[in-house]
Amino acid sequence: MIRARLGDWALALVVPLLLLVGYDLWARGAGDFFFPPLSVIGGNFADDWLFERVPTDLLPSLARMLAGYAIAVAIGVVAGMVLGSLRTLAIALDPVLQFLRALPPPTLIPVSLLVFGAGDSAKIFLIALGALWPVLLNTVDGVRGVDPTVLDMARSYRIPARARLLRVVLPAALPRIFAGARTALAIAIILMVVSELVGASNGVGHTVQLAQRGFNIPEMWAGTVLLGLVGFAFNALFVAVERRALGWHHGSTGRGGAPTRRTRLRRERPRPVLTPTRTAVAVESAAAGPAPTEGSVPDARRQ
Amino acid sequence: MLVVSDLSKTYAPGGEPAMAGLDFTVGEREFVCIVGSSGCGKTTMLRCLSGLIPPTEGSIELEGRAVQGPPEDMAYVFQDYSRSLLPWQTVAGNVSFPLKYKGLSKAEAAAATEEALAAVGLADRGRSYPWQLSGGMQQRVAIARALAYKPRILLMDEPFASVDAQTRAELEDLLLDIWRRFEITVLFVTHDIDEAVYLSQRVLVLHKPAHVFEAIDVDLPAERDQMDTKKLPRFGELRSRVLASLRAPDTTSA
Numbered sequence: 001m002i003r004a005r006l007g008d009w010a011l012a013l014v015v016p017l018l019l020l021v022g023y024d025l026w027a028r029g030a031g032d033f034f035f036p037p038l039s040v041i042g043g044n045f046a047d048d049w050l051f052e053r054v055p056t057d058l059l060p061s062l063a064r065m066l067a068g069y070a071i072a073v074a075i076g077v078v079a080g081m082v083l084g085s086l087r088t089l090a091i092a093l094d095p096v097l098q099f100l101r102a103l104p105p106p107t108l109i110p111v112s113l114l115v116f117g118a119g120d121s122a123k124i125f126l127i128a129l130g131a132l133w134p135v136l137l138n139t140v141d142g143v144r145g146v147d148p149t150v151l152d153m154a155r156s157y158r159i160p161a162r163a164r165l166l167r168v169v170l171p172a173a174l175p176r177i178f179a180g181a182r183t184a185l186a187i188a189i190i191l192m193v194v195s196e197l198v199g200a201s202n203g204v205g206h207t208v209q210l211a212q213r214g215f216n217i218p219e220m221w222a223g224t225v226l227l228g229l230v231g232f233a234f235n236a237l238f239v240a241v242e243r244r245a246l247g248w249h250h251g252s253t254g255r256g257g258a259p260t261r262r263t264r265l266r267r268e269r270p271r272p273v274l275t276p277t278r279t280a281v282a283v284e285s286a287a288a289g290p291a292p293t294e295g296s297v298p299d300a301r302r303q
Numbered sequence: 304m305l306v307v308s309d310l311s312k313t314y315a316p317g318g319e320p321a322m323a324g325l326d327f328t329v330g331e332r333e334f335v336c337i338v339g340s341s342g343c344g345k346t347t348m349l350r351c352l353s354g355l356i357p358p359t360e361g362s363i364e365l366e367g368r369a370v371q372g373p374p375e376d377m378a379y380v381f382q383d384y385s386r387s388l389l390p391w392q393t394v395a396g397n398v399s400f401p402l403k404y405k406g407l408s409k410a411e412a413a414a415a416t417e418e419a420l421a422a423v424g425l426a427d428r429g430r431s432y433p434w435q436l437s438g439g440m441q442q443r444v445a446i447a448r449a450l451a452y453k454p455r456i457l458l459m460d461e462p463f464a465s466v467d468a469q470t471r472a473e474l475e476d477l478l479l480d481i482w483r484r485f486e487i488t489v490l491f492v493t494h495d496i497d498e499a500v501y502l503s504q505r506v507l508v509l510h511k512p513a514h515v516f517e518a519i520d521v522d523l524p525a526e527r528d529q530m531d532t533k534k535l536p537r538f539g540e541l542r543s544r545v546l547a548s549l550r551a552p553d554t555t556s557a
Contacts (some may be wrong), residue, residue: 149386156353156379157401157452158372167400171391252390252434 036218045222053207058226061203064120065192068127072188073181076132080139081165084173090140101137105130105187106194113199123195130191131184138180142173175249178242185238189231204230304488305329305352305456310361312347312513321347322513325361329456334482334489336503338496338545344513345492349460352490353379365456375405378449382461384442388433395420395429398448405452412451419451420444422481439470443477450481456488463498472529475502479527496549500541501527508548517548 024038049058083090105126116122146169154164196205208223210216243250310325321344329335339345351358354373363370365377373379381387388397395416402412420426423443433441442462449457459478463471479502482489493499499506503521510516521541523532532538 147386149381149383150389152350152355153379153381153387155355156373156377157404157448158375159401159404163404168389171389174391248391248432248434251432 034217036221040218041221041225044218045225048207048219048222049226057202057204057207058230060120061192061196061205062230064123064195064203065127065188067120068124068191069131069185069188071124071128072131072184073135075128076135076180076184077139077177080136080177081143081170081173083136084140084143085165085169097133097136101133105191109195109198118199118201122199123192126195127188127191131188134180134183134187135177136180138176138183139173142176142180143169145176146172175246178246182235182238182242185234186231189227189234193227304331304333304366305490306364307352308362308364310348310351310358310363312344312351312356313359320359320512322351322358324514327507327515327518329488329490332486332488333505334479334503335491335505335507336499337490337492337507337509338494338499338549339492339509339513340511340549341494343509343511345509346460348509348513349379349458349492353377353458376455378452378454378457380442380445380449380457380459380462382464384438384445384462384465385433387445388441388448390432390434392432393429394425394431394433394436394444394447397433397444398429398451401448401452415451415453416447419447422450422484423447423477437470439466439474442466442474446474446478446481450485454487456490457482459489459491461493462491464493464495471498476527476529478502496542496545497533500538500545501529501532506541506545508545516551519544519548 020038023035027035027037083093108126108129109122112122112125116125150168150172151164154168159168192203193205193208196203197209200206204223204227208220208227211219211223306328308326310322311320312322313320325348327335337345337348347356350356352363352370354363354370354377357371365374368374389400392400398419399412399416402415403409407415416429417426420429423446425440425443425447428436428440433444436444445462463474466474475498478489478491481487491499491502500521500523506519506521507515508517508519519541523535523537523541
């Protein structure tokens, strides 16, 4: 079993390694100014990001990204729970929400610079605004898609309204909320960089842009590689959190590898192995639209 | 115990009634089955009886008190166990979930949960998740949740409709056992005539829109057995009578 997993890992490493080696061979031969060999990019990476610029550029970037993301998730979940529960309000607000959601966040950079100035607030605002929609819309859908039988059950056992919301509706909507939060994470990372291209004095995106303008090509590539690694790391972290929080979901729907070897061995505490879930699809179609669910029919409420 | 008088429900104003003039009484510790063809308004009736929706007309009294919302002394077992159980909670978590809000202490809730799970034969599965259990076991969890709630009356909506025949027979006997041991009243809705006659002391035949067309007393010996009871000539007669009643043209005025 462990050997099989190691085999999977090795297999997954083959293509990236081949790509890197291929690039390096090509770059050494081509001698193109814009595409330096890996050793040069690697040297720059070590000089810049291990760890000289970490406190001055990487940490400010990440702090703004996480702040904006946290705001987006908090507002998205709370507002989504409200809108998902109150049909009338949702209908009334729908056109406004659809319009705001359709606005590409970078177009708001000029406005936010005017309102918030060139500091962190403008950037956090932009990240929060862009990351909000997938969380909000998925939460609304998740809340509406909660099975009416579960709600009837909770009411028939006289569960108070507050507990019904927090202990029945919220967990039931959680798979959708996570799908939205994952899309939002990708958007937040994109906007972290975009927000640093105008009116910034630090940050990874700012560094990459400065390097490009100064024709410091290896440094530009080093920053780009760092951004890729940041995105990769955050996604892996997210998957780990999701697997912990939604183990029951992957188990109960038979998705996310639940019927595989590992879960079968440990029935009491299911922990699906790493497999792309449907939320992975949502990231790729990162257009901030609600991700597809299985089996949930919104507004299928009886009576 | 439960007095239902002249209950009617019309969803859309001026539309077809789903329930019209439903009248019946269930005595203390009685086991009553309600049969009716699909679409005759059984679900509407149950949702009204359980206080989930208000009737358009008529009244429901449980132990002398009018039912206006879900009553404290009633537990509802749904047909679709896989959807009425919470998949993010363990079996024990599902059973004890309503107890906290009933005002029980942690220790009391744990004791009630343990007792109820033991009563349905799932004492050792408390830490499993519902979706790790078979359909029959999941419905036992739902029954355990109802029992732990300590109701005086159990409302059951075709609870065994989606399990296989063998499991169904086991669950029927389990339910009869629980009904006696816990001294509760059971109102059991089914579309299975055999099941209705086998389980109950009285069968109410519903016609559309939901109203009692005929009440048939089941005068079988109190001790029921899947083999012996169903072999009795009287069992066959009662079956035929219920079937005839279900098929009879409606002569009563709704």
